[in-house]
Amino acid sequence: MTLLPPSHIFRLTMRLCCWIFCVCAAATTASQQAETGKASTNDGVYSAAQADRGARLYHDRCAACHHPTQFTGPAFILSWKGQTADALFDVIRNTMPTGNPASLKRQEYADILAYIFQANGLPAGATDLKGTDAALKRVVIEPPRRQSPPKGR
Amino acid sequence: MSLPDVLRWCAAPTLVVAIAVPLTARNGTANGEWRYWGGDERSTRYSPLDQINAGNVGKLEVAWRWKAANYGPEVDHIYRATPLYVKGKLYTVAGQRRTAVSIDPATGETLWMWREKDNPRWEASTRKNYGKAVAYAEVNGRDVIYLVTASYYLVALDAESGQPIPSFGMNGIVDLHLGLGDYPVDPDRGTLDSGDITASSPAIVVNGVVVVGNSHDRGYYPENKENIPGHVRGYDAKTGRMLWRFHVVPKPGEFGIDTWEGDSAKYTGNVSSWAPLSADSALGLVYLPTDTPTNDYYGGHRLGQNLYGTSLIAVDVKTGTRKWHFQMVHHDIWNYDTPDAPKLLDVTVGGRKIPVIAQATKQGFLYVLDRATGEPVWPIEERPTPRSDVPGERTSPTQPFPTKPAPFELQGVTENDLIDFTPQIKDQALTIARQFRFGPLFNPPSMAKAADGTRGAFVAPGANGGANIPGGAAADPETGVVYVATERGHSTIAMVTGKERHKDQAGTSAYVSLGPGGTRGPQGLPLLKPPFGSIVAIDLNTGDHMWRVPNGDTPDNIKNHVALKGVTLPVTGKPTHANVLVTKTLLLYGEGRGGSPLLHALDKRTGKEIARVALPATTNTAFMTYMHNGRQYILAAVADAETPAELVALALPRQ
Numbered sequence: 001m002t003l004l005p006p007s008h009i010f011r012l013t014m015r016l017c018c019w020i021f022c023v024c025a026a027a028t029t030a031s032q033q034a035e036t037g038k039a040s041t042n043d044g045v046y047s048a049a050q051a052d053r054g055a056r057l058y059h060d061r062c063a064a065c066h067h068p069t070q071f072t073g074p075a076f077i078l079s080w081k082g083q084t085a086d087a088l089f090d091v092i093r094n095t096m097p098t099g100n101p102a103s104l105k106r107q108e109y110a111d112i113l114a115y116i117f118q119a120n121g122l123p124a125g126a127t128d129l130k131g132t133d134a135a136l137k138r139v140v141i142e143p144p145r146r147q148s149p150p151k152g153r
Numbered sequence: 154m155s156l157p158d159v160l161r162w163c164a165a166p167t168l169v170v171a172i173a174v175p176l177t178a179r180n181g182t183a184n185g186e187w188r189y190w191g192g193d194e195r196s197t198r199y200s201p202l203d204q205i206n207a208g209n210v211g212k213l214e215v216a217w218r219w220k221a222a223n224y225g226p227e228v229d230h231i232y233r234a235t236p237l238y239v240k241g242k243l244y245t246v247a248g249q250r251r252t253a254v255s256i257d258p259a260t261g262e263t264l265w266m267w268r269e270k271d272n273p274r275w276e277a278s279t280r281k282n283y284g285k286a287v288a289y290a291e292v293n294g295r296d297v298i299y300l301v302t303a304s305y306y307l308v309a310l311d312a313e314s315g316q317p318i319p320s321f322g323m324n325g326i327v328d329l330h331l332g333l334g335d336y337p338v339d340p341d342r343g344t345l346d347s348g349d350i351t352a353s354s355p356a357i358v359v360n361g362v363v364v365v366g367n368s369h370d371r372g373y374y375p376e377n378k379e380n381i382p383g384h385v386r387g388y389d390a391k392t393g394r395m396l397w398r399f400h401v402v403p404k405p406g407e408f409g410i411d412t413w414e415g416d417s418a419k420y421t422g423n424v425s426s427w428a429p430l431s432a433d434s435a436l437g438l439v440y441l442p443t444d445t446p447t448n449d450y451y452g453g454h455r456l457g458q459n460l461y462g463t464s465l466i467a468v469d470v471k472t473g474t475r476k477w478h479f480q481m482v483h484h485d486i487w488n489y490d491t492p493d494a495p496k497l498l499d500v501t502v503g504g505r506k507i508p509v510i511a512q513a514t515k516q517g518f519l520y521v522l523d524r525a526t527g528e529p530v531w532p533i534e535e536r537p538t539p540r541s542d543v544p545g546e547r548t549s550p551t552q553p554f555p556t557k558p559a560p561f562e563l564q565g566v567t568e569n570d571l572i573d574f575t576p577q578i579k580d581q582a583l584t585i586a587r588q589f590r591f592g593p594l595f596n597p598p599s600m601a602k603a604a605d606g607t608r609g610a611f612v613a614p615g616a617n618g619g620a621n622i623p624g625g626a627a628a629d630p631e632t633g634v635v636y637v638a639t640e641r642g643h644s645t646i647a648m649v650t651g652k653e654r655h656k657d658q659a660g661t662s663a664y665v666s667l668g669p670g671g672t673r674g675p676q677g678l679p680l681l682k683p684p685f686g687s688i689v690a691i692d693l694n695t696g697d698h699m700w701r702v703p704n705g706d707t708p709d710n711i712k713n714h715v716a717l718k719g720v721t722l723p724v725t726g727k728p729t730h731a732n733v734l735v736t737k738t739l740l741l742y743g744e745g746r747g748g749s750p751l752l753h754a755l756d757k758r759t760g761k762e763i764a765r766v767a768l769p770a771t772t773n774t775a776f777m778t779y780m781h782n783g784r785q786y787i788l789a790a791v792a793d794a795e796t797p798a799e800l801v802a803l804a805l806p807r808q
Contacts, residue, residue, distance in 0.1 A: 065371060066668040067654060075588045075608065078581065079673035087677045094747060094794045099282045102230035102794035
């Protein structure tokens with residue numbers, strides 16, 4: 001029997017492992033989604049029109065105290081990574097606006113959350129993020145996926 | 154009867170009244186009453202009542218509820234007011250309109266309401282919904298309720314009818330925008346073109362003088378370095394005539410003017426005394442806790458120590474002249490505005506009887522001074538503090554550090570203070586926190602894009618304390634113990650140019666902060682390790698801490714956090730300011746905004762929990778207790794995101 005040189009064996013093994021891993025990972029993710037029904041903030045969980053509404057609300061009700069950059073960037077997203085959107089939603093709604101917390105409609109808070117997602121570079125999708133507890137619990141907050149490099153590089 | 158006979162006949166009762174009045178003023182909670190926001194003029198939040206005691210407090214039930222949610226264009230989901238109980242009636246305020254109301258103490262029936270007319274000054278007020286209480290005084294035999302409105306008017310209402318008293322001011326109303334200084338006063342807008350003065354706390358009536366503080370908009374990011382200073386005024390309780398004005402920012406020639414470089418005293422404002430005031434009517438002094446000068450996080454336009462920013466000032470209530478002052482933070486750029494009424498107690502330290510004043514603060518110190526002289530009871534040392542590298546800024550080279558009592562909250566941050574329930578969580582916390590510049594107490598604000606790569610300063614305590622107004626402190630005159638409600642918090646303060654923050658609306662302030670608040674920890678957890686909130690008992694006879702307890706159980710969202718499965722957690726307390734009240738035997742507290750809907754009763758000597766009672770929603774602010782027709786009630790303002798504002802009265806079940 002001819003033995004393959006160790007380097008070939010190594011490369012073949014690595015390719016096989018990577019392929020198996022990728023298939024398993026994809027299957028796991030798909031099955032997780034299927035089991036739990038959760039979506040990531042990278043899946044387009046709000047609409048562009050909603051983020052526009054949220055931007056106007058933010059300007060009217062939040063910007064007087066909070067510059068938008070307070071809620072963008074690595075520090076902010078890392079803080080909420082892995083949490084479902086209802087956790088962040090509840091913090092905002094229970095404490096803000098400081099003059100009269102919980103005075104906006106639930107859907108208005110969801111619009112503001114959509115604006116914050118947009119400001120963090122998370123992609124828009126086809127439908128609005130609903131302001132119900134059930135809908136918010138289905139969204140897992142993740143940092144924006146890195147853009148793939150342009151072709152040709 | 155001849156005139157001399159009448160006079161002789163009248164003299165005796167008059168003598169009795171003359172002696173009784175000062176006692177009544179001091180003991181605002183005598184006879185089961187609660188005559189001031191803080192119970193008495195000393196703001197102790199103490200009542201000697203003990204019908205409700207350790208043996209029966211667990212049996213408390215809801216006696217009545219009063220809905221407070223519809224006193225404004227929006228339904229209120231927060232309620233910051235503490236009622237007064239005087240001569241068999243309750244008096245308080247409600248809603249964004251700050252409507253004054255009188256309520257039946259046995260049934261919760263509304264007896265009368267009064268509110269100011271709609272007007273542009275109300276529209277512009279940034280403190281509409283922060284109304285904390287009304288004030289009371291007996292004036293020439295008439296019971297008077299004084300209301301400071303959100304539009305910054307002072308109104309004297311007849312306590313019986315709820316109607317303005319025509320002989321006070323103009324038909325019961327004094328315009329507080331008048332008499333602030335040389336500011337043009339527009340008939341509709343008052344002084345709004347010069348600044349944003351308003352008020353949230355009640356006045357206090359001392360020896361026939363109504364003393365009124367004020368408030369401003371939040372000072373984190375003002376466009377301009379200019380604002381109206383929060384000068385404090387005294388008005389005649391009978392006529393409403395302005396008797397004096399105390400300059401919280403000195404005028405040329407006045408004491409303290411040399412603590413303002415250049416002409417900064419001419420344009421800098423704020424320094425308001427927005428927290429409720431305290432008084433010692435026997436000494437004839439009113440005590441003013443003051444605010445940061447304009448702006449909260451940048452002092453480059455106001456170099457110098459900036460008297461009387463972030464100070465405690467003792468003012469003669471008849472003349473408005475300063476008796477003494479103590480500045481707790483020199484050249485404040487941390488938003489460490491004094492956030493509670495100071496507590497007055499008489500204690501014995503090292504065998505010496507001292508009348509003290511104790512001020513709980515955001516920065517985590519309880520400053521204890523002789524309230525007659527302003528002298529610290531235990532030494533307060535000036536110690537060096539860090540410099541700022543924000544352009545144009547110059548921090549004070551030193552700050553005062555009390556040697557006793559020890560700080561009641563975490564001061565300054567090191568990596569050791571970060572949340573560390575698991576190694577993974579600690580690692581994540583480090584990644585988040587290392588974006589900011591760590592430092593000790595009085596770590597100065599830093600640039601959002603600093604040369605060292607940091608995105609701002611990590612400051613502890615932050616702008617929310619430490620201590621802050623919802624919690625504050627309660628003080629026990631029988632034992633000399635102060636109970637401070639504290640929250641462990643931080644701010645991450647990032648400075649930018651005025652142009653970056655305000656763009657086309659940039660004003661005259663060269664640098665401003667991006668905003669208040671801190672940064673969340675990993676996976677939504679707090680960034681700092683527990684205890685997240687505590688109640689600390691400090692004995693002012695010795696300056697020693699007696700006990701500290703967490704202000705409630707570990708929050709559910711932490712207990713049940715997915716990253717903490719199987720991890721044994723300590724009892725962390727809630728990241729809230731508990732609301733405290735002390736009685737003959739009990740330390741009562743509500744968990745405060747963001748906490749669980751519970752009233753806790755502790756043994757006030759040991760901090761051991763005796764009982765907890767369910768509430769419709771959590772307490773939002775200081776609550777009170779009173780005795781009415783032989784029944785003791787505890788009355789609390791409650792609200793949360795799901796529960797609109799209301800008052801809840803608790804009492805023991807009727808036999």
